[in-house]
Amino acid sequence: MKESLLDIICCPIDKHDLELEVDEKDGDEIISGTLTCPECGETYPIEDGIPNLLPPDMRDEVTA
Amino acid sequence: MKGKEWYQADDVADEYDDKRFTGGGELIDLREKQAVLDALGPVEDKRILEVACGTGRFTVMLAERGADIIGLDISPAMMAKGRKKAQRAGVSGSVEFMRGDAARLPFPDDHFDAVFAMRFFHLADTPVTFLRELRRVSKEQVFFDTFTRPSTRVLYNWLLPMGSRLYSKRDVESLLADSGLSLAAATHDFMLPYGFYRELPGAVARPFRTVDTALGSTPLGDAVASVSYWNAKKE
Numbered sequence: 001m002k003e004s005l006l007d008i009i010c011c012p013i014d015k016h017d018l019e020l021e022v023d024e025k026d027g028d029e030i031i032s033g034t035l036t037c038p039e040c041g042e043t044y045p046i047e048d049g050i051p052n053l054l055p056p057d058m059r060d061e062v063t064a
Numbered sequence: 065m066k067g068k069e070w071y072q073a074d075d076v077a078d079e080y081d082d083k084r085f086t087g088g089g090e091l092i093d094l095r096e097k098q099a100v101l102d103a104l105g106p107v108e109d110k111r112i113l114e115v116a117c118g119t120g121r122f123t124v125m126l127a128e129r130g131a132d133i134i135g136l137d138i139s140p141a142m143m144a145k146g147r148k149k150a151q152r153a154g155v156s157g158s159v160e161f162m163r164g165d166a167a168r169l170p171f172p173d174d175h176f177d178a179v180f181a182m183r184f185f186h187l188a189d190t191p192v193t194f195l196r197e198l199r200r201v202s203k204e205q206v207f208f209d210t211f212t213r214p215s216t217r218v219l220y221n222w223l224l225p226m227g228s229r230l231y232s233k234r235d236v237e238s239l240l241a242d243s244g245l246s247l248a249a250a251t252h253d254f255m256l257p258y259g260f261y262r263e264l265p266g267a268v269a270r271p272f273r274t275v276d277t278a279l280g281s282t283p284l285g286d287a288v289a290s291v292s293y294w295n296a297k298k299e
Contacts, residue, residue: 005160008134012170029156050143052163053170058138 001051002028011037011044012055018044068138071187077141081119088261088269095253096182096209097125099293103180103207103249107131110177115166115198116184120146120159127155136164166194171201180207186228195243199298206245206296210236215290217257236294245296252289255279 006020016039023046024031035044035051045052052059070076085093100122104112108130117123117135119142126133127150137143143161150159164170166181167190179202181194188194198206211217213230231239240247255276261269279285 001160001162002157005134005162008172008175009162009170010172012165012168015172048140048144049147050140050161050163052140054138054163054165055168058165 001030001046001049003030005051009035009051009053011040011042012053013037013042014039016040068187072139072141074141077119077139077145080142081121081145084258084262085121087266088264088273089258090266091269091273092254092258092261093121097122099209099251099253100126100180100182100207101129102251103293103295104178104205107178111175113169113171113176113179113201115169115179115181115194116187117146117161118142118183120149120161122180122182123159123161124149124153124155127159128153130158132158133160135159135161136166136169137161138163138165167197169197169201173200174203176202178202178205178207180205182209184208185231186211188229191229191239192242195239195245199243199245202298204298205248206298207294208296209291209293212252212290212292215257215288216255216260217290231292233292236292240294240296244299246299247294248297249295251293252286252291253277253280253293254291255285255288257290 010017016037018035018037020033020035022030022033029049030046031049033046042056107126110131112126112131112133114123114133114135117137120135123133123135123146135146140163146161150156179198185191185208210231211228213232217230256272280289
Protein backbone atom coordinates (compact mmCIF):
# COMPACT_ATOMS: atom_id res chain seq x y z
CA MET A 1 0.00 0.00 0.00
CA LYS A 2 0.98 3.62 -0.39
CA GLU A 3 0.95 6.10 2.45
CA SER A 4 -1.79 8.11 0.72
CA LEU A 5 -4.19 5.24 1.41
CA LEU A 6 -4.18 6.39 5.01
CA ASP A 7 -6.38 9.35 3.99
CA ILE A 8 -9.10 6.92 2.92
CA ILE A 9 -9.07 3.85 5.12
CA CYS A 10 -10.42 3.70 8.64
CA CYS A 11 -10.93 1.14 11.37
CA PRO A 12 -13.51 -1.40 10.13
CA ILE A 13 -15.04 -1.54 13.59
CA ASP A 14 -15.42 2.06 14.76
CA LYS A 15 -14.46 3.93 11.53
CA HIS A 16 -11.81 5.95 13.36
CA ASP A 17 -8.72 7.10 11.41
CA LEU A 18 -5.75 4.74 11.61
CA GLU A 19 -2.12 5.37 12.52
CA LEU A 20 0.67 3.85 10.46
CA GLU A 21 3.93 2.27 11.53
CA VAL A 22 6.20 1.23 8.67
CA ASP A 23 8.54 -1.77 8.93
CA GLU A 24 9.60 -2.15 5.32
CA LYS A 25 9.32 0.07 2.27
CA ASP A 26 10.06 -0.34 -1.42
CA GLY A 27 9.98 3.13 -3.00
CA ASP A 28 6.46 4.46 -2.39
CA GLU A 29 5.14 1.04 -1.47
CA ILE A 30 4.80 0.05 2.16
CA ILE A 31 5.54 -3.66 2.14
CA SER A 32 5.08 -4.42 5.80
CA GLY A 33 3.98 -2.54 8.87
CA THR A 34 1.10 -2.05 11.25
CA LEU A 35 -2.03 0.08 11.24
CA THR A 36 -3.38 0.96 14.65
CA CYS A 37 -6.73 2.38 15.66
CA PRO A 38 -6.08 4.85 18.49
CA GLU A 39 -9.78 4.68 19.43
CA CYS A 40 -10.23 0.96 20.08
CA GLY A 41 -6.57 -0.08 20.17
CA GLU A 42 -6.99 -2.73 17.47
CA THR A 43 -4.02 -3.34 15.18
CA TYR A 44 -4.08 -4.36 11.53
CA PRO A 45 -0.97 -5.84 9.89
CA ILE A 46 0.37 -4.93 6.45
CA GLU A 47 1.86 -8.03 4.78
CA ASP A 48 3.39 -8.31 1.32
CA GLY A 49 2.11 -4.82 0.54
CA ILE A 50 -1.49 -5.72 1.37
CA PRO A 51 -3.09 -4.26 4.52
CA ASN A 52 -5.24 -6.75 6.38
CA LEU A 53 -8.28 -4.80 7.49
CA LEU A 54 -10.35 -7.83 8.37
CA PRO A 55 -11.97 -7.32 11.77
CA PRO A 56 -10.13 -9.45 14.36
CA ASP A 57 -12.92 -12.01 14.64
CA MET A 58 -12.46 -12.93 10.97
CA ARG A 59 -8.70 -12.81 10.84
CA ASP A 60 -7.92 -16.30 12.09
CA GLU A 61 -11.04 -17.93 10.75
CA VAL A 62 -9.69 -18.71 7.30
CA THR A 63 -6.16 -19.30 6.19
CA ALA A 64 -4.96 -21.00 3.05
CA MET B 65 -14.51 -27.90 1.53
CA LYS B 66 -16.61 -24.84 2.22
CA GLY B 67 -16.67 -21.90 -0.19
CA LYS B 68 -14.48 -19.57 1.84
CA GLU B 69 -11.68 -22.07 2.43
CA TRP B 70 -11.79 -23.28 -1.14
CA TYR B 71 -11.54 -19.73 -2.41
CA GLN B 72 -8.51 -18.84 -0.31
CA ALA B 73 -6.39 -21.91 -1.01
CA ASP B 74 -3.09 -21.08 -2.76
CA ASP B 75 -3.57 -23.63 -5.53
CA VAL B 76 -7.05 -22.31 -6.28
CA ALA B 77 -5.60 -18.80 -6.68
CA ASP B 78 -2.80 -20.15 -8.87
CA GLU B 79 -5.23 -21.77 -11.29
CA TYR B 80 -8.08 -19.31 -10.95
CA ASP B 81 -7.61 -17.21 -14.08
CA ASP B 82 -6.26 -20.06 -16.21
CA LYS B 83 -9.10 -22.39 -15.35
CA ARG B 84 -11.86 -19.89 -15.71
CA PHE B 85 -10.98 -17.34 -18.31
CA THR B 86 -9.10 -19.13 -21.06
CA GLY B 87 -10.61 -21.13 -23.95
CA GLY B 88 -14.39 -20.82 -23.86
CA GLY B 89 -14.03 -19.01 -20.54
CA GLU B 90 -12.48 -16.04 -22.33
CA LEU B 91 -15.94 -15.26 -23.71
CA ILE B 92 -17.20 -14.98 -20.13
CA ASP B 93 -14.30 -12.73 -19.17
CA LEU B 94 -14.98 -10.40 -22.10
CA ARG B 95 -18.71 -10.21 -21.41
CA GLU B 96 -18.19 -9.49 -17.72
CA LYS B 97 -15.64 -6.78 -18.44
CA GLN B 98 -18.07 -5.21 -20.91
CA ALA B 99 -20.84 -5.32 -18.30
CA VAL B 100 -18.62 -3.48 -15.82
CA LEU B 101 -17.54 -0.86 -18.36
CA ASP B 102 -21.13 -0.32 -19.57
CA ALA B 103 -22.38 0.15 -16.04
CA LEU B 104 -19.61 2.39 -14.72
CA GLY B 105 -19.29 4.56 -17.83
CA PRO B 106 -16.13 6.66 -18.22
CA VAL B 107 -14.08 5.97 -15.12
CA GLU B 108 -11.25 8.47 -15.47
CA ASP B 109 -10.44 10.05 -12.11
CA LYS B 110 -13.41 8.33 -10.51
CA ARG B 111 -13.01 6.82 -7.07
CA ILE B 112 -14.05 3.20 -7.34
CA LEU B 113 -14.22 0.32 -4.89
CA GLU B 114 -14.31 -3.26 -6.11
CA VAL B 115 -15.51 -5.72 -3.50
CA ALA B 116 -14.42 -9.35 -3.97
CA CYS B 117 -11.79 -8.26 -6.50
CA GLY B 118 -10.06 -11.67 -6.57
CA THR B 119 -7.13 -11.63 -8.98
CA GLY B 120 -7.94 -8.07 -10.06
CA ARG B 121 -9.40 -8.76 -13.50
CA PHE B 122 -11.61 -5.67 -13.30
CA THR B 123 -9.48 -3.73 -10.85
CA VAL B 124 -6.54 -3.55 -13.25
CA MET B 125 -8.74 -2.95 -16.30
CA LEU B 126 -10.35 0.07 -14.65
CA ALA B 127 -7.00 1.43 -13.43
CA GLU B 128 -5.77 1.23 -17.03
CA ARG B 129 -8.72 3.44 -17.93
CA GLY B 130 -7.72 6.05 -15.38
CA ALA B 131 -9.80 5.08 -12.35
CA ASP B 132 -8.52 5.57 -8.85
CA ILE B 133 -9.41 2.14 -7.55
CA ILE B 134 -9.31 -0.06 -4.48
CA GLY B 135 -9.75 -3.81 -4.73
CA LEU B 136 -10.91 -5.54 -1.55
CA ASP B 137 -10.99 -9.28 -1.06
CA ILE B 138 -10.69 -11.90 1.64
CA SER B 139 -7.91 -13.88 -0.08
CA PRO B 140 -4.31 -12.62 0.01
CA ALA B 141 -3.32 -15.35 -2.50
CA MET B 142 -5.76 -13.95 -5.07
CA MET B 143 -4.65 -10.36 -4.49
CA ALA B 144 -0.97 -11.27 -4.79
CA LYS B 145 -1.88 -12.16 -8.41
CA GLY B 146 -3.68 -8.85 -8.71
CA ARG B 147 -0.68 -6.90 -7.51
CA LYS B 148 1.53 -8.57 -10.11
CA LYS B 149 -1.05 -7.89 -12.80
CA ALA B 150 -1.14 -4.20 -11.82
CA GLN B 151 2.67 -4.00 -11.89
CA ARG B 152 2.82 -5.58 -15.35
CA ALA B 153 0.20 -3.11 -16.59
CA GLY B 154 2.14 -0.21 -15.04
CA VAL B 155 -0.81 0.97 -12.96
CA SER B 156 0.41 0.20 -9.43
CA GLY B 157 0.23 3.93 -8.67
CA SER B 158 -3.56 4.08 -8.92
CA VAL B 159 -4.47 0.65 -7.51
CA GLU B 160 -4.58 -0.55 -3.93
CA PHE B 161 -5.47 -4.04 -2.76
CA MET B 162 -6.56 -4.88 0.76
CA ARG B 163 -8.07 -7.65 2.84
CA GLY B 164 -11.36 -6.79 4.38
CA ASP B 165 -14.86 -7.88 5.32
CA ALA B 166 -17.53 -6.69 2.88
CA ALA B 167 -19.96 -6.38 5.78
CA ARG B 168 -17.63 -4.05 7.74
CA LEU B 169 -15.74 -1.99 5.18
CA PRO B 170 -12.80 0.12 6.35
CA PHE B 171 -14.05 3.29 4.65
CA PRO B 172 -16.09 6.33 5.66
CA ASP B 173 -19.65 6.91 4.37
CA ASP B 174 -20.16 8.15 0.80
CA HIS B 175 -16.51 7.93 -0.14
CA PHE B 176 -16.61 6.28 -3.57
CA ASP B 177 -18.25 7.41 -6.80
CA ALA B 178 -19.07 3.80 -7.56
CA VAL B 179 -18.88 0.50 -5.70
CA PHE B 180 -19.19 -2.82 -7.48
CA ALA B 181 -18.99 -6.54 -6.78
CA MET B 182 -18.82 -9.24 -9.44
CA ARG B 183 -19.38 -12.93 -8.64
CA PHE B 184 -19.84 -12.00 -5.04
CA PHE B 185 -23.52 -12.30 -4.20
CA HIS B 186 -23.74 -15.94 -5.17
CA LEU B 187 -21.36 -16.66 -2.28
CA ALA B 188 -22.95 -14.18 0.15
CA ASP B 189 -24.81 -15.75 3.06
CA THR B 190 -26.34 -12.46 4.23
CA PRO B 191 -26.85 -10.45 1.04
CA VAL B 192 -28.82 -7.55 2.56
CA THR B 193 -26.07 -6.87 5.12
CA PHE B 194 -23.47 -6.75 2.38
CA LEU B 195 -25.49 -4.64 -0.02
CA ARG B 196 -26.28 -2.07 2.68
CA GLU B 197 -22.59 -1.78 3.45
CA LEU B 198 -21.71 -1.34 -0.23
CA ARG B 199 -24.34 1.38 -0.38
CA ARG B 200 -22.98 3.09 2.75
CA VAL B 201 -19.55 3.74 1.26
CA SER B 202 -20.86 4.81 -2.17
CA LYS B 203 -21.91 8.34 -3.09
CA GLU B 204 -24.28 7.12 -5.75
CA GLN B 205 -23.79 3.90 -7.68
CA VAL B 206 -23.72 0.22 -6.69
CA PHE B 207 -23.30 -2.41 -9.40
CA PHE B 208 -23.35 -6.20 -9.02
CA ASP B 209 -24.24 -9.43 -10.76
CA THR B 210 -26.24 -12.44 -9.66
CA PHE B 211 -26.80 -15.94 -10.94
CA THR B 212 -30.44 -16.36 -11.76
CA ARG B 213 -33.12 -18.85 -10.95
CA PRO B 214 -34.86 -20.41 -12.73
CA SER B 215 -32.15 -21.03 -15.34
CA THR B 216 -29.65 -23.63 -16.55
CA ARG B 217 -27.53 -22.49 -13.61
CA VAL B 218 -29.72 -24.62 -11.34
CA LEU B 219 -28.29 -27.76 -12.97
CA TYR B 220 -24.74 -26.45 -13.08
CA ASN B 221 -24.83 -25.64 -9.37
CA TRP B 222 -24.97 -29.33 -8.55
CA LEU B 223 -21.47 -29.75 -9.96
CA LEU B 224 -19.78 -27.00 -7.99
CA PRO B 225 -17.28 -27.48 -5.14
CA MET B 226 -18.74 -24.53 -3.24
CA GLY B 227 -22.29 -23.44 -2.60
CA SER B 228 -23.79 -20.90 -4.97
CA ARG B 229 -26.85 -18.83 -4.26
CA LEU B 230 -29.33 -18.12 -7.02
CA TYR B 231 -31.65 -15.12 -7.16
CA SER B 232 -34.97 -14.55 -8.87
CA LYS B 233 -35.79 -11.08 -10.17
CA ARG B 234 -38.12 -10.66 -7.21
CA ASP B 235 -35.32 -11.63 -4.77
CA VAL B 236 -33.13 -8.86 -6.17
CA GLU B 237 -35.93 -6.31 -6.12
CA SER B 238 -36.58 -6.93 -2.43
CA LEU B 239 -32.85 -6.95 -1.72
CA LEU B 240 -32.53 -3.51 -3.32
CA ALA B 241 -35.57 -2.16 -1.48
CA ASP B 242 -34.24 -3.44 1.86
CA SER B 243 -30.88 -1.81 1.16
CA GLY B 244 -32.19 1.64 0.20
CA LEU B 245 -31.24 1.27 -3.45
CA SER B 246 -33.28 1.67 -6.60
CA LEU B 247 -32.70 -0.13 -9.86
CA ALA B 248 -31.35 2.07 -12.65
CA ALA B 249 -30.78 -0.65 -15.24
CA ALA B 250 -30.62 -4.42 -15.53
CA THR B 251 -29.25 -6.66 -18.25
CA HIS B 252 -29.47 -10.42 -18.52
CA ASP B 253 -27.29 -12.86 -20.41
CA PHE B 254 -25.97 -16.42 -20.72
CA MET B 255 -28.73 -18.87 -21.44
CA LEU B 256 -25.95 -21.46 -21.20
CA PRO B 257 -24.20 -21.37 -17.82
CA TYR B 258 -20.57 -20.32 -17.33
CA GLY B 259 -19.51 -23.91 -16.61
CA PHE B 260 -20.59 -24.96 -20.08
CA TYR B 261 -18.29 -22.46 -21.78
CA ARG B 262 -15.38 -23.17 -19.48
CA GLU B 263 -15.26 -26.79 -20.56
CA LEU B 264 -14.83 -25.91 -24.23
CA PRO B 265 -11.91 -24.65 -26.32
CA GLY B 266 -12.50 -21.10 -27.58
CA ALA B 267 -13.15 -22.12 -31.17
CA VAL B 268 -15.87 -24.57 -30.13
CA ALA B 269 -17.40 -22.22 -27.58
CA ARG B 270 -17.73 -19.25 -29.93
CA PRO B 271 -20.59 -20.58 -32.12
CA PHE B 272 -22.54 -21.54 -28.98
CA ARG B 273 -22.02 -18.04 -27.67
CA THR B 274 -23.30 -16.60 -30.95
CA VAL B 275 -26.51 -18.62 -30.64
CA ASP B 276 -26.75 -17.79 -26.93
CA THR B 277 -26.42 -14.06 -27.68
CA ALA B 278 -28.96 -14.25 -30.52
CA LEU B 279 -31.51 -16.02 -28.34
CA GLY B 280 -30.73 -13.64 -25.53
CA SER B 281 -31.83 -10.69 -27.65
CA THR B 282 -35.27 -12.24 -28.27
CA PRO B 283 -38.15 -11.63 -25.83
CA LEU B 284 -37.49 -15.12 -24.44
CA GLY B 285 -33.87 -14.27 -23.66
CA ASP B 286 -34.27 -12.45 -20.34
CA ALA B 287 -36.53 -15.19 -19.01
CA VAL B 288 -33.94 -17.92 -19.50
CA ALA B 289 -30.72 -16.00 -18.77
CA SER B 290 -28.47 -17.47 -16.07
CA VAL B 291 -26.64 -14.23 -15.23
CA SER B 292 -28.03 -10.78 -14.43
CA TYR B 293 -26.21 -7.48 -14.07
CA TRP B 294 -27.83 -4.95 -11.73
CA ASN B 295 -27.01 -1.28 -11.83
CA ALA B 296 -28.44 0.41 -8.74
CA LYS B 297 -28.49 3.97 -7.40
CA LYS B 298 -28.91 5.34 -3.91
CA GLU B 299 -32.46 6.51 -3.27
